[in-house]
Amino acid sequence: MMDTGIEREARLPYYEQLKQLLLAEIAHNDLKPGHLMPSEAEMCARYGVSRTVVRQAVGELVSEGILQRMRGKGTFVARPKLSEQFMESTVGFFEDMTGHGHSVTSTVLSVDRIEVPDLVRERTGNTTATHCTEIVRLRAVDHEVVAFTKSYLNNDDPALLEHLRSVDLTSASLYQILEDSFGLRIESGHRSIEATAASSMMAKLLDVRPGEPLLYIESVGQTAQGTVAEFFRAWHRADRLKIEMDVVRSKRGPARLPPTLA
Known part of the structure; x- marks a missing residue:
């Protein structure tokens, strides 16, 4: 044989x-x-x-x-997965990837003034705003599309909308533009991640099969004063991305074991 x-x-x-x-x-x-x-x-x-x-x-x-x-x-x-550490940092996707030596480009699908979606109200706790600025992009790393993102800015200023429509968002950091042009700096926030299946639309956008796993990320960004400045949603290709984070032991002190285990 x-x-x-x-x-x-x-x-x-x-x-x-x-x-x-x-x-x-x-x-x-x-x-x-x-x-x-x-x-x-x-x-x-x-x-x-x-x-x-x-x-x-x-x-x-x-x-x-x-x-x-x-x-x-x-x-x-396969190529090694892209390592993303922004779960533990306020840097955005652009800064994280370029900081690791990758090139990042974006296809801007829309920059619009929209009515605040219910999900954004729920996640940000903002019940008074009626409109916000939405930025929809396909994000590519080293010329390969890896993510579809929606950013919602808690700002209905026409000047901000006009500026974002005029600047080149294809190869620039949104966070840097907001800080440099409007003094809006994201200092803290909360991010969550979960697994989801690619819908038919998402599969076409990210060039995967319908039903394939994606990493879905939500983030609420706040200024130093605690004001919610941004909420974003991102769908990442799970086959091209891994999330890394450092952890530390709780400062509550050593755990006390039951007498039978001590």
């Missing part, structure tokens, strides 16, 4: 063995990001396993960020 690398008598499941073989092939052959992997049929023939085994092994490597599927093109060695 041909040696496929799969040990038929081993207790380790075939798909797990195949995962290790594929990882070894990537490492030993120094396969670079973008390298096209064999098709399902080729892997079945090469390793003597079923399509079910191949799909499970490849699926787990995709979920772990080692491989990347591209519609109609195949499965490729």
Whole structure:
């Protein structure tokens, strides 16, 4: 029998063995990001396993960020995920990515004066404002679209709207523009993140399959005086982004163990 690398008598499941073989092939052959992997049929023939085994092994490597599927093109060695640390900082997406050496560009879909959406009222606690400024953008890192964002500014000043429509937001930081031109600086706030599935519209915008996982982020930004200045919503491609943050132990003091555990 041909040696496929799969040990038929081993207790380790075939798909797990195949995962290790594929990882070894990537490492030993120094396969670079973008390298096209064999098709399902080729892997079945090469390793003597079923399509079910191949799909499970490849699926787990995709979920772990080692491989990347591209519609109609195949499965490729994935690029390292973009590391974003803005969950613990008031810097925006632009400053975070450029600070790590990436280029960031935006396609501005709209800059409009709109009635304050109910969700914005709920998240910001602002029940008096009737209108706000909305900025809708597709964000690209190193020329690849990775996020769709909506920013809501708690400001109905016509001068602000006109200025934002006139400046080049394609390769600039919104936070920096607000600070430099209007003295509006985001000093603190709250951000949350959760998993969501790509809708058909979001799938088209971010070039993923409908139903694929996205990272959905909400943020409320405040000035030094505690005034809510901005609320934003962002949908990030989960296959291209990971969130990092530092943590510290609570200052409440050491935990006291029950006598039976002390």
